[in-house]
Amino acid sequence: MSEFVERSVSAPAETAASRRPIGLLLVALPVFLVIWLVIWPAINAISRTIWRTDTDGNSSFDLSSYAFFFSDRYSLDNLAVTLWTTLICAVLLLVICLPIALYLRFAHGRLPAYVQALAILPMFVPSIILAFAFIRVLGPNGMVDILLNAVGLPKIRTPYLTPWGPVIGLVWDNIPLTVLILLSGLGSVANQSIEAARDVGANAFRVFWHIILPRISNSILVALSFSVLGIFSSFTLPYLLGPASPEMLGPFMQRTLRDLQDPIGAMTQAVVAFGFCILFGLFYVRSVARSRGK
Amino acid sequence: MHCLAHVPILFLVMKALRTDTRNTANPADECTRVYRQGWRRPFVFSRSGPRFSQFNAPTESETKMKRRTFMMSAAGAAAGLALAPRMSFAAKGTIDWYTSSDTNILDFWTNTVKPAFEAAHAGLKLNLVDAGDGAGIIAIGERAIAAKQTKADPQADYFESADALLPAGAIKAGVYTNIKAAGLSNYSKVNPLAIESEYSLPYRGSQVLLAYDTTKLKPADAPKTWDALVTWIKANPGQFVYNRPDKGGSGGNFVRRAIHQANGLDPKAFKVDNYTQEFGDEALGKAWKLLADIAPHLYDKGAYSSGNTQSLQLLSQGVVTMIPVWSDQVLQAIEQGVLPAETGLVQLQDLALCGGFTRSVVIENGANREASLKLADFMLSEEMQSAILTELGGFPGVSWDHVSEDLRKKFADIIPKSIPTFPGGKWEAAINDGWYRHVAPNVDRKA
Numbered sequence: 001m002s003e004f005v006e007r008s009v010s011a012p013a014e015t016a017a018s019r020r021p022i023g024l025l026l027v028a029l030p031v032f033l034v035i036w037l038v039i040w041p042a043i044n045a046i047s048r049t050i051w052r053t054d055t056d057g058n059s060s061f062d063l064s065s066y067a068f069f070f071s072d073r074y075s076l077d078n079l080a081v082t083l084w085t086t087l088i089c090a091v092l093l094l095v096i097c098l099p100i101a102l103y104l105r106f107a108h109g110r111l112p113a114y115v116q117a118l119a120i121l122p123m124f125v126p127s128i129i130l131a132f133a134f135i136r137v138l139g140p141n142g143m144v145d146i147l148l149n150a151v152g153l154p155k156i157r158t159p160y161l162t163p164w165g166p167v168i169g170l171v172w173d174n175i176p177l178t179v180l181i182l183l184s185g186l187g188s189v190a191n192q193s194i195e196a197a198r199d200v201g202a203n204a205f206r207v208f209w210h211i212i213l214p215r216i217s218n219s220i221l222v223a224l225s226f227s228v229l230g231i232f233s234s235f236t237l238p239y240l241l242g243p244a245s246p247e248m249l250g251p252f253m254q255r256t257l258r259d260l261q262d263p264i265g266a267m268t269q270a271v272v273a274f275g276f277c278i279l280f281g282l283f284y285v286r287s288v289a290r291s292r293g294k
Numbered sequence: 295m296h297c298l299a300h301v302p303i304l305f306l307v308m309k310a311l312r313t314d315t316r317n318t319a320n321p322a323d324e325c326t327r328v329y330r331q332g333w334r335r336p337f338v339f340s341r342s343g344p345r346f347s348q349f350n351a352p353t354e355s356e357t358k359m360k361r362r363t364f365m366m367s368a369a370g371a372a373a374g375l376a377l378a379p380r381m382s383f384a385a386k387g388t389i390d391w392y393t394s395s396d397t398n399i400l401d402f403w404t405n406t407v408k409p410a411f412e413a414a415h416a417g418l419k420l421n422l423v424d425a426g427d428g429a430g431i432i433a434i435g436e437r438a439i440a441a442k443q444t445k446a447d448p449q450a451d452y453f454e455s456a457d458a459l460l461p462a463g464a465i466k467a468g469v470y471t472n473i474k475a476a477g478l479s480n481y482s483k484v485n486p487l488a489i490e491s492e493y494s495l496p497y498r499g500s501q502v503l504l505a506y507d508t509t510k511l512k513p514a515d516a517p518k519t520w521d522a523l524v525t526w527i528k529a530n531p532g533q534f535v536y537n538r539p540d541k542g543g544s545g546g547n548f549v550r551r552a553i554h555q556a557n558g559l560d561p562k563a564f565k566v567d568n569y570t571q572e573f574g575d576e577a578l579g580k581a582w583k584l585l586a587d588i589a590p591h592l593y594d595k596g597a598y599s600s601g602n603t604q605s606l607q608l609l610s611q612g613v614v615t616m617i618p619v620w621s622d623q624v625l626q627a628i629e630q631g632v633l634p635a636e637t638g639l640v641q642l643q644d645l646a647l648c649g650g651f652t653r654s655v656v657i658e659n660g661a662n663r664e665a666s667l668k669l670a671d672f673m674l675s676e677e678m679q680s681a682i683l684t685e686l687g688g689f690p691g692v693s694w695d696h697v698s699e700d701l702r703k704k705f706a707d708i709i710p711k712s713i714p715t716f717p718g719g720k721w722e723a724a725i726n727d728g729w730y731r732h733v734a735p736n737v738d739r740k741a
Binding site: 074077135139140141142158161162239240243244245246247255258259260261262 | 594604611723731
């Protein structure tokens with residue numbers, strides 16, 4: 001009897017234990033790649049920017065490159081415009097994508113399929129193509145100007161080469177990812193609970209606020225932290241569409257490294273960018289941990 | 295999914311970075327390096343193309359074929375040779391030619407030079423190989439040095455675009471041929487302004503010019519001096535744009551022209567090794583004042599496009615009236631209809647904007663040294679030099695006296711009296727950093 005109990009208890013534990021090595025093996029490769037290609041270079045960059053070797057070959061603890069970054073008006077302007085762009089993009093993405101996702105979740109018929117295809121389209125358009133298309137359409141004397149001119153209206157103030165240029169490009173580029181994540185979050189909202197709320201007289205706003213929003217707040221957080229990470233470190237769109245100055249950290253880092261031949265300066269900017277991205281990343285990790293905990 | 299979606303974008307960004315690298319990131323002399331690194335193409339994304347194939351895994355049929363080859367090799371010694379490390383030697387009479395330039399140069403050689411050369415020299419053939427970029431040429435140069443030491447065949451005869459000083463020690467190792475001493479019949483025609491080393495042959499060039507829209511500005515009124523240009527820019531606000539100096543040579547050399555202007559029009563004042571903090575701050579500071587002075591009168595009150603192509607785009611869309619351009623790029627753009635035929639070109643006559651040349655080298659220990667020298671001589675012939683002007687939109691490497699009369703008339707406005715250059719090294723970083731700090735942000739451009 002006792003042997004039987006022991007067996008029946010130990011059997012599932014044994015299976016779990018025998019599965020573990022396979023699971024670990026499966027994650028080993030990505031973990032190894034992350035350590036090799038992300039974590040190690042990050043540690044390397046941090047250590048090389050704080051343990052500096054001077055001209056005599058002595059290495060010592062030295063925060064001067066950070067002191068320069070945080071006292072340099074030009075660098076701070078670039079950081080500010082990066083944060084501004086990221087924030088504006090995040091807000092715009094939420095405002096644009098949430099209605100699209102809600103529509104796709106609750107609408108029926110053939111039209112939503114087309115809307116979904118249209119919303120996913122930017123995923124398949126490389127950002128360089130997008131940038132040049134943007135210049136042809138919204139740029140000076142572009143298609144919009146030509147159309148406005150045809151009906152006798154004045155030209156638009158073009159966002160090309162202003163901070164709004166990258167904002168428009170980045171929002172468009174990030175719509176598919178945000179919509180897809182929100183849509184998957186909305187999948188967890190049961191039709192029954194909405195119907196139940198409607199039955200007791202809740203209007204559309206109350207259904208959204210009290211039923212839908214609490215269920216998808218995690219997805220919103222995930223979607224935003226994903227797109228924010230991408231936008232913060234974006235390169236192509238700010239480079240091609242943005243102003244020469246202030247510039248976002250992506251082009252700034254590339255320029256510092258390549259054109260100013262200042263690897264320590266570029267690494268310092270990278271570590272600062274990394275610090276901000278860790279903050280955004282923590283939101284993501286926290287929300288994932290919370291949803292797992294449930 | 296996020297990562298997957300970005301893989302193609304990542305590749306394009308890598309391409310874009312590569313493009314930048316080619317155009318901007320070499321510590322060598324600013325004016326020459328742009329040529330050496332490759333010819334600019336009208337659109338960044340048109341640079342993609344066949345090189346992507348290196349990322350591609352072999353296709354299934356290829357894999358199958360390999361397997362079959364392997365089976366065959368296991369079966370017989372003869373087939374086994376096919377899989378052995380390649381020990382091929384350069385074929386006699388076939389010149390192994392490498393370039394780091396862009397596809398339009400390879401096209402020019404494939405469609406124009408190769409047929410003409412092979413027709414004129416019976417028994418000689420050209421094997422045109424794309425070495426990718428400057429680093430690719432240097433790697434093959436290193437291979438030639440190693441081959442010289444082991445008395446092996448370098449399998450390389452001719453570099454279309456190279457720096458005789460790279461890889462370091464190539465001349466000392468006796469790998470590059472002394473072209474001056476090689477007795478080329480056309481060598482005396484070479485533009486003396488273009489000669490940098492006895493070991494390299496400048497055969498095509500390019501220079502920055504001003505391109506303008508003749509429907510808005512009559513050729514007779516086009517500014518021909520810096521002061522006239524500044525007067526014109528101020529009288530026509532928003533009609534001039536130049537690109538960020540580190541993002542393309544047209545804007546970069548416009549900025550360098552301002553530095554020359556602010557420092558007594560003397561290009562010799564700037565040498566690759568005479569940069570000091572004090573001299574740099576003083577000399578460049580004066581130039582930043584000049585540029586900041588015209589900034590509010592530029593396109594969109596001081597916006598700067600992010601590359602040569604983007605400036606051309608603004609000109610072609612009729613947004614601005616005048617831009618600085620690379621001669622080859624603008625001639626090609628006019629040829630291809632990217633810019634209208636009414637585009638005018640003018641060079642400043644008090645001191646021209648910077649330019650430079652692409653230089654070829656001949657491998658001394660190559661199997662086809664003599665044939666390669668024939669090719670080098672052939673490239674200096676009037677036939678080929680005219681083709682460089684008409685087919686490629688480049689400048690001839692020979693003096694303009696050796697170009698046919700009608701071509702000389704056609705390009706009269708853009709023939710440079712001098713080809714000023716500007717050194718790289720520390721000057722480059724100082725210019726790039728100083729311009730962004732002192733010129734770009736001076737205008738309040740809150741959207």
